[in-house]
Amino acid sequence: MDISTVTEKVLRKFESRMAMGADDRAQIAALPFKVRTIDASTYMLREGQRPTRCAFILEGLAYRQKLTPNGEREIVSILMPGEFVDLQNLFLDESDHDIQALTRLTLAEVPIAALRLFIEACPAAGQALWIDALVESSIHREWLLNVGRRNARSRLAHLLCEFSVRFQKSTLADAMAYELPMTQEQLGDALGLTPVHVNRVLKSLETDGLIARKKRQVSVIDWPRLRDAAEFNERYLHLGQIRR
Amino acid sequence: MDISTVTEKVLRKFESRMAMGADDRAQIAALPFKVRTIDASTYMLREGQRPTRCAFILEGLAYRQKLTPNGEREIVSILMPGEFVDLQNLFLDESDHDIQALTRLTLAEVPIAALRLFIEACPAAGQALWIDALVESSIHREWLLNVGRRNARSRLAHLLCEFSVRFQKSTLADAMAYELPMTQEQLGDALGLTPVHVNRVLKSLETDGLIARKKRQVSVIDWPRLRDAAEFNERYLHLGQIRR
DNA sequence: TAAATGTCATAACATGGGTTTTGTCGGCTC
DNA sequence: GAGCCGACAAAACCCATGTTATGACATTTA
Numbered sequence: 001m002d003i004s005t006v007t008e009k010v011l012r013k014f015e016s017r018m019a020m021g022a023d024d025r026a027q028i029a030a031l032p033f034k035v036r037t038i039d040a041s042t043y044m045l046r047e048g049q050r051p052t053r054c055a056f057i058l059e060g061l062a063y064r065q066k067l068t069p070n071g072e073r074e075i076v077s078i079l080m081p082g083e084f085v086d087l088q089n090l091f092l093d094e095s096d097h098d099i100q101a102l103t104r105l106t107l108a109e110v111p112i113a114a115l116r117l118f119i120e121a122c123p124a125a126g127q128a129l130w131i132d133a134l135v136e137s138s139i140h141r142e143w144l145l146n147v148g149r150r151n152a153r154s155r156l157a158h159l160l161c162e163f164s165v166r167f168q169k170s171t172l173a174d175a176m177a178y179e180l181p182m183t184q185e186q187l188g189d190a191l192g193l194t195p196v197h198v199n200r201v202l203k204s205l206e207t208d209g210l211i212a213r214k215k216r217q218v219s220v221i222d223w224p225r226l227r228d229a230a231e232f233n234e235r236y237l238h239l240g241q242i243r244r
Numbered sequence: 245m246d247i248s249t250v251t252e253k254v255l256r257k258f259e260s261r262m263a264m265g266a267d268d269r270a271q272i273a274a275l276p277f278k279v280r281t282i283d284a285s286t287y288m289l290r291e292g293q294r295p296t297r298c299a300f301i302l303e304g305l306a307y308r309q310k311l312t313p314n315g316e317r318e319i320v321s322i323l324m325p326g327e328f329v330d331l332q333n334l335f336l337d338e339s340d341h342d343i344q345a346l347t348r349l350t351l352a353e354v355p356i357a358a359l360r361l362f363i364e365a366c367p368a369a370g371q372a373l374w375i376d377a378l379v380e381s382s383i384h385r386e387w388l389l390n391v392g393r394r395n396a397r398s399r400l401a402h403l404l405c406e407f408s409v410r411f412q413k414s415t416l417a418d419a420m421a422y423e424l425p426m427t428q429e430q431l432g433d434a435l436g437l438t439p440v441h442v443n444r445v446l447k448s449l450e451t452d453g454l455i456a457r458k459k460r461q462v463s464v465i466d467w468p469r470l471r472d473a474a475e476f477n478e479r480y481l482h483l484g485q486i487r488r
Numbered sequence: 489t490a491a492a493t494g495t496c497a498t499a500a501c502a503t504g505g506g507t508t509t510t511g512t513c514g515g516c517t518c
Numbered sequence: 519g520a521g522c523c524g525a526c527a528a529a530a531c532c533c534a535t536g537t538t539a540t541g542a543c544a545t546t547t548a
Contacts, residue, residue: 048479066389069475074389088382091374091487096382096480123364130335133377137332138340140384145310145318148391148436152505183525192392197505199527231313235292236340243335396535427495441535443497 001035001058006108010056013082017128018243027122031115033108038101044085045099051089053109057081060105061181065189066097075190076143077136078102078163080170087133090116103181127243135238142236147192150231152201155191157230160211164220165234177219205229245279245302250352254300257326261372262487271366275359277352282345288329289343295333297353301325304349305425309433310341319434320387321380322346322407324414331377334360347425371487379482386480391436394475396445399435401474404455408464409478421463449473 007029014020014028035058038044044062045051062085064077076097079085085099089112119126139162146155160180168175184202185195193201205211210226212219220226251273258264258272279302282288288306289295306329308321320341323329329343333356363370383406390399404424412419428446429439437445449455454470456463464470 064385066385068389068393072393074392076385076388088378090378091371092378092382092482092485094479094482096482097385120367126370127335130374130377133374133381134332134334134336137377137381137384138336140381140388141308141310141320141341143388144320144384144391145312147388148318149312149316184527185525189392194506195526196507196528200505203527235338238336238338238340241336428497429495438536439496440498440537444535447497 001106003033003035006033006035006058007031009058009082010108013056013084014125014128016082017131017241018124020124024122024124027118028125031110031118033110035106035108037104037106040101040103040105042101042105043098044101044107045089045095047095047098049095050093051086051095052112054087054089054112054115055085055107055109057083057085058106058108061102062099062105063102063186063190064097064099073189074192075186076140078166078190080166082170084129084132087129087136090119090129102186131238131241131243135241138236138238152191152193152197153204154230155193156187156198156201157205157210157226158232159187159191160218160220161227161230161232162237164223165237165239169237169239175220176223177217180216180218182216245350247277247279250277250279250302251275253302253326254352257300257328258369258372260326261375261485262368264368268366268368271362272369275354275362277354279350279352281348281350284345284347284349286345286349287342288345288349288351289333289339291339291342293339294337295330295339296356298331298333298356298359299329299351299353301327301329302350302352305346306343306349307346307430307434308341308343317433318436319430320384322410322434324410326414328373328376331373331380334363334373346430375482375485375487379485382480382482396435396437396441397448398474399437400431400442400445401449401454401470402476403431403435404462404464405471405474405476406481407462408467409481409483413481413483419464420467421461424460424462426460 010031010033011020011025011028014024020028033056044055047066057079059081062079063075064079065073065075067073089095119129146158150158163180164175164178167178182190184198188195188198191198202213206213210222210229212221254275254277255264255269255272258268264272277300288299291310301323303325306323307319308323309317309319311317333339363373390402394402407424408419408422411422428442432439432442435442446457450457454464454466454473456465
């Protein structure tokens with residue numbers, strides 16, 4: 001991917017949160033991004049490591065996971081194009097979780113030191129990153145409510161709603177039918193369910209006419225009923241959050 | 245509480261994350277904190293509200309909760325003395341959750357606008373707050389693993405371990421026996437369990453000799469076994485995290 | 489002092505989701 | 519084109535946890 005395209009995407013990311021001045025733009029353009037492509041399921045970072053670069057997703061999906069000592073996995077975030085994947089590592093020395101590519105992934109990477117200097121020089125950009133970090137925290141809280149207090153059907157429906165909305169924001173595509181590149185096992189790991197039960201619930205959502213499936217293509221057939229089943233309210237995504 | 249005591253506590257908070265220069269200290273001392281005391285279970289903030297002040301906990305505990313439309317509750321964080329309770333509201337306009345006093349609470353409140361100016365004037369302090377926000381996010385992730393993938397016994401043991409370590413850090417008290425001012429219902433809400441099951445599991449942890457209870461006083465009797473039952477590893481708390 | 493309320497304890501019963509297993513299908517490799 | 523593998527599917531069984539209920543205290547309020 002062309003470096004000017006990269007700059008433009010990063011700039012759009014910042015501007016979605018905060019108005020950028022001419023000087024800010026120039027500094028963004030000057031950031032030493034390196035584009036890299038990695039295969040699905042490649043580890044980008046492992047728990048305990050200390051990373052030196054920070055990645056911005058240009059294309060593809062990634063996820064954060066945590067593992068139990070005996071190997072059980074919980075997927076705690078899904079990361080989409082237009083998001084920085086390791087803001088943590090801007091200020092924390094040691095990663096507390098793994099980051100892994102969900103699909104083939106195109107990244108723009110920048111040294112953490114450079115990003116830190118950039119933030120200091122450019123407070124508006126720093127605030128934009130603050131907002132992103134706070135929104136991810138908010139998503140964590142909603143997922144806690146989801147896993148802790150909703151039954152399997154609501155949980156899955158909620159995840160599908162969230163994906164729909166976030167895909168729309170991320171790719172500007174039609175969000176009512178989207179490719180969901182996750183296995184049922186991965187869905188289970190994101191929801192605290194077994195793959196067998198994910199299978200049962202997907203089937204039930206389909207026979208009830210809320211969604212349709214073809215391979216991993218998920219289509220929302222009846223958004224109002226899916227939203228109701230999920231108790232979905234997009235407030236926690238802070239979609240319109242922008243400072244001026 | 246004396247205003248100089250307040251300043252000192254706030255300063256200690258910042259210095260635990262980042263070395264502060266003389267100028268930084270002066271600016272901290274100049275922050276217009278107002279001390280206020282509120283009763284247990286008072287709401288400090290409700291979902292959807294836009295707050296104007298940011299509170300620092302001097303004494304007591306608070307929690308964040310989210311509610312399902314039909315009234316089910318999940319407690320998503322416990323907040324301890326020495327923590328800012330609404331960093332979110334520094335940069336997000338609308339709260340995505342409620343914040344409520346768990347015990348009687350002494351707070352030092354400062355207008356958000358003042359805190360924002362302070363951060364701009366004093367980047368070291370800004371970084372300290374970044375670290376705090378990232379650590380809270382990390383705790384959210386660990387709780388997701390806890391609720392999503394551990395059984396009731398491990399979950400509860402994990403919470404008890406976390407409290408022990410965080411109390412120690414927060415109050416510098418002996419952490420092997422502490423007052424846990426939560427009802428069994430609140431524990432259940434923090435763990436995605438029913439109060440009845442919390443009762444069962446507490447009893448079992450007690451008869452197995454891992455903990456002892458007297459009223460709400462919890463004593464850790466056998467830390468190694470409790471830690472093992474919880475699969476507790478304090479890495480996610482980033483306790484030693486400090487920038488120089 | 490009585491009544492009301494909140495918390496804990498415990499029992500009996502119900503069930504959502506886990507576990508285990510077995511099969512099918514499509515894609516990939518040699 | 520045979521063999522292998524990963525993902526999906528679905529049945530049978532079962533257990534960890536939820537549900538409902540009831541009593542015992544302790545604390546607050548009238």
